Each structure stands twice: as structure tokens, then as C-alpha cells.
Amino acid sequence: MNRELLLLSLLRRQEMHGYQINEFLNRDLAACTDLKKPTAYFLLNKMAAQGWVAQEETREGNRPPRRVYRLTPEGETAFQDLLRENLASHAPIYFDDDIGLMALDALPADEARALLQQRRAGLAAALTEAQAAPPHGGSLQWIIQHRIHHLSSELAWVDELLGKLGQVGR
Amino acid sequence: MNRELLLLSLLRRQEMHGYQINEFLNRDLAACTDLKKPTAYFLLNKMAAQGWVAQEETREGNRPPRRVYRLTPEGETAFQDLLRENLASHAPIYFDDDIGLMALDALPADEARALLQQRRAGLAAALTEAQAAPPHGGSLQWIIQHRIHHLSSELAWVDELLGKLGQVGR
DNA sequence: TTCTGATTAGTCAACTTTGACTAATCAAGA
DNA sequence: TCTTGATTAGTCAAAGTTGACTAATCAGAA
Incomplete structure (x- = not known):
């Protein structure tokens, strides 16, 4: 809808x-x-x-x-x-994106961390790009701000995850 | 995929x-x-x-x-x-959920705030429920933790938004 | 003059998703 | 004994989505 x-x-x-x-x-x-x-x-x-x-x-x-x-x-x-x-209403929150986390043990810990580092880099790039756009006063302003908020949150999450995996993995 | x-x-x-x-x-x-x-x-x-x-x-x-x-x-x-x-890779982040924010001015400010309060309540309930589940050590643990992380982030975002709308709206 | 790219309109077959439905067996309650 | 609900298998038509494609006009570059 x-x-x-x-x-x-x-x-x-x-x-x-x-x-x-x-x-x-x-x-x-x-x-x-x-x-x-x-x-x-x-x-x-x-x-x-x-x-x-x-x-x-x-x-x-x-x-x-x-x-x-x-x-x-x-x-x-x-x-x-x-x-x-x-x-x-809030959207139901599905994490098709996270399904790989169910099967992290299928890869060597080093490789898994390297792949998640790639994800981190992609998120960081998207965040930088989103923040670089000039502040937008129009009807899209809230959506853009939400996007930035969400990207920051995701980045923090990946960092947290990498931290935890680092402790466990060695 | x-x-x-x-x-x-x-x-x-x-x-x-x-x-x-x-x-x-x-x-x-x-x-x-x-x-x-x-x-x-x-x-x-x-x-x-x-x-x-x-x-x-x-x-x-x-x-x-x-x-x-x-x-x-x-x-x-x-x-x-x-x-x-x-x-x-990270999932592209689409906000079909946020499309209503493009058209906030279509409703009286009071009603818009009340509706967003409903959204806030739904998010808070989902978060409480997610946190109530016993800590999960299995393969779903990361997904569950991500879900909690995300729900917290969304809740914070709605609160921020309500704060801004409150200032503007009166 | 010819060619390319923007402006305008879509369409179509193929693929994906889903609500609602069928069909059979078995355990247990009424 | 009868009925209900769990266990097992799906199916099907209808709806939604998409990559790739067609077709016409016009401005400006080569």
C-alpha cells in the first residue's frame, strides 16, 4: 500500500x-x-x-x-x-540482510570478519554521501534525515558485531 | 537471493x-x-x-x-x-515506511503527532517484547540482537521527530 | 545533413509472491 | 463415537514486479 x-x-x-x-x-x-x-x-x-x-x-x-x-x-x-x-504503524522489520549471520560459522572467522569489513565500508560510504548532500528543507527532509539516522545506526551495529567477533574469534 | x-x-x-x-x-x-x-x-x-x-x-x-x-x-x-x-554487502535501505513523512502537512499537526505517538507505542511494545525473550545463544543470536538494536534506533528516531514537530507545530 | 540524446509514451513476457484452498493420517478429548 | 487439531503434503489463480524492449518528436552537436 x-x-x-x-x-x-x-x-x-x-x-x-x-x-x-x-x-x-x-x-x-x-x-x-x-x-x-x-x-x-x-x-x-x-x-x-x-x-x-x-x-x-x-x-x-x-x-x-x-x-x-x-x-x-x-x-x-x-x-x-x-x-x-x-x-x-511501523514497518515490520525483516532482516533478509542478516540471514548470513545465521551461518557465520560456515566460513573461517578471518574471512567472515573481512567480509563484514567490506559491508562496513559500504555503509560508511553511503553515510558520507548522504551527509554530504546539502540540508534539504523540502518534503523529503525527514526521509533524508531518517536515512542518515539509520545508516549511522547500522554502522554502529556492524562495528559492535565486529568487536564481538574479534573477541571470540582469537 | x-x-x-x-x-x-x-x-x-x-x-x-x-x-x-x-x-x-x-x-x-x-x-x-x-x-x-x-x-x-x-x-x-x-x-x-x-x-x-x-x-x-x-x-x-x-x-x-x-x-x-x-x-x-x-x-x-x-x-x-x-x-x-x-x-x-548491506541491503539498500528503502523507506516505504517513511513515505507518509513526505505528506505530513496534509494532516492537522495535532493529528499527525497523535498518529506518530501510536507508531512510537508500537515500536516500544515490539522492543519490550524482543528484550523480554531470554538471551539466545544459538544461530539466531546476532539477528535477534540486531533487531533489538534497530528497534531502539527507530524508537529514538521517532522521539527525535516528535520533538522537532512539537517545536514547529505550536 | 545526419546522428545522438532527451522527452514523451508505454508494453510484454517472465518471474516472484501470496491468500485461500485441498487432502490425508492420527491422537486425544467430549 | 465423533469431532477437533496437529502433522504431513502441497496447489492454484491472481496479484505484483521487473529487465528489456518499442516508438515517436525535437534540439543541438558533428
Whole structure:
């Protein structure tokens, strides 16, 4: 449902055509979601069938035609319902990412530590990059701050883990 | 790929039949993954076709027959490859959960805060529950500790957010 | 003038995931 | 004796997701 909410919240601010939506997803939201173009169209069509968004074909000058998507009143209601649900609940926290930790003993301790060091480096790089971006005052500011918060937390966790493994492993 | 890794790491420790696997997923791993029964069978069949796991039908006494899945040598190799990849990389961090924060201004500030308080309460309950479980020494210990770490971090984040919204909102 | 890349529209087949369902055996309670 | 719930096996249609692809217009570079 959160992907519908994302699209509805974009359209709520201003009507957009598909290319615009996908540019926004790729440019501004790439770090925050993995919603991709065919899925976006799939969901837009689904929501159009539900009456949450309306499509209108327009054309300016000789430019390629645009199909503009905008929110209907039903869409606004759905948006508010989804928003309330989204704010009130936290995502279940799954750690597919951590599954390897179930089987740490399958590798030599040295190799496992080296691999986790690689993970650490990747996290540190992502954190540096996220922090380097200029402070953002727009609608994405909370998401960006959460991302930084989370990356810091993950980095601290890997360090803690490496510390514990270091003690045990030698 | 991480779901394959999960199944392979289970089978690596001991061969298992489907019911056992799904019981383990529902009982012990429910908080860590959302891998569900039909997906598990789908992946087991796929990996069987790839030669990573072998199936064998057994029957004890009058009990219903069992189809036992076990790792092949190719499966062991695949397991190690996936494990190395898993340990060395961090999951991309997507915040479908946070999408509502893009549209906070769509609700009265008071209501938004109240909804986030609900989220906070849910996180706090999950954290209490996770911490209440007796310290776990088995293969899940790191995952459980990561879960606790993450829940604490999320709780701190929501508190920080509520603090900032409180200042702005009045 | 031709070619490349941005702008606009998607589509499609293949893959993955899931809620809901079927089917059989056996132990134990009512 | 009958019913319920655990143990064992899944299946299936429907929904969601994605990599790769097509098609048209226009501005600007070569």
C-alpha cells in the first residue's frame, strides 16, 4: 500500500505525467524507494480503475503528447486513509540482510570478519554521501534525515558485531 | 537471493521436510523474515531443478509421508557464494515506511503527532517484547540482537521527530 | 545533413509472491 | 463415537514486479 501512497502523495501536490513521475522517482527518490517504471504504470492504471486518479491526454505545440494523471476526490480520501495508516504503524522489520549471520560459522572467522569489513565500508560510504548532500528543507527532509539516522545506526551495529567477533574469534 | 540463502542455511544444518521448514519459519523466524509457505515451496523446487537441493520421499510407520530436502554439494557451493555476497554487502535501505513523512502537512499537526505517538507505542511494545525473550545463544543470536538494536534506533528516531514537530507545530 | 540524446509514451513476457484452498493420517478429548 | 487439531503434503489463480524492449518528436552537436 505504501507505493500507492507514494504515488498519491506526488499527484496530490500537482498533477503529473508519467515521464515526470518516473524522473522524480529516479532522481529524487532513488535512495528512498525501489519503485520502478513498469510498477508505477501498473499502480497508476490500477488506481485509475479504482477511480483514485484520472488520466487526461494533452498536447503542447509539437511536443510528444502527455498523459496527465491527477487525483480525484476519491483519491484524496484514499490518500488520507493510507497516510493515517502509514504514520500510525511501523514497518515490520525483516532482516533478509542478516540471514548470513545465521551461518557465520560456515566460513573461517578471518574471512567472515573481512567480509563484514567490506559491508562496513559500504555503509560508511553511503553515510558520507548522504551527509554530504546539502540540508534539504523540502518534503523529503525527514526521509533524508531518517536515512542518515539509520545508516549511522547500522554502522554502529556492524562495528559492535565486529568487536564481538574479534573477541571470540582469537 | 537472500531467501534462497535462508533456505540453504537451514538445510545445511540438517535435512528437513517441508512442514519442518515452514514451522521453523513461522515459529522462530516470524520476526525476521516474511518468507511464506508457497514461496518456500517455489524456491525449494527451483533450487531442486538447479541441483542445489535433492528431495527424497520417506515414510515412518503409518505417519503421513515426508519429502525430505537436503543440500547437494552444488548447493553447498551456492550457499557459500551467496553467504559471501550477503555478508559483504548491506541491503539498500528503502523507506516505504517513511513515505507518509513526505505528506505530513496534509494532516492537522495535532493529528499527525497523535498518529506518530501510536507508531512510537508500537515500536516500544515490539522492543519490550524482543528484550523480554531470554538471551539466545544459538544461530539466531546476532539477528535477534540486531533487531533489538534497530528497534531502539527507530524508537529514538521517532522521539527525535516528535520533538522537532512539537517545536514547529505550536 | 545526419546522428545522438532527451522527452514523451508505454508494453510484454517472465518471474516472484501470496491468500485461500485441498487432502490425508492420527491422537486425544467430549 | 465423533469431532477437533496437529502433522504431513502441497496447489492454484491472481496479484505484483521487473529487465528489456518499442516508438515517436525535437534540439543541438558533428
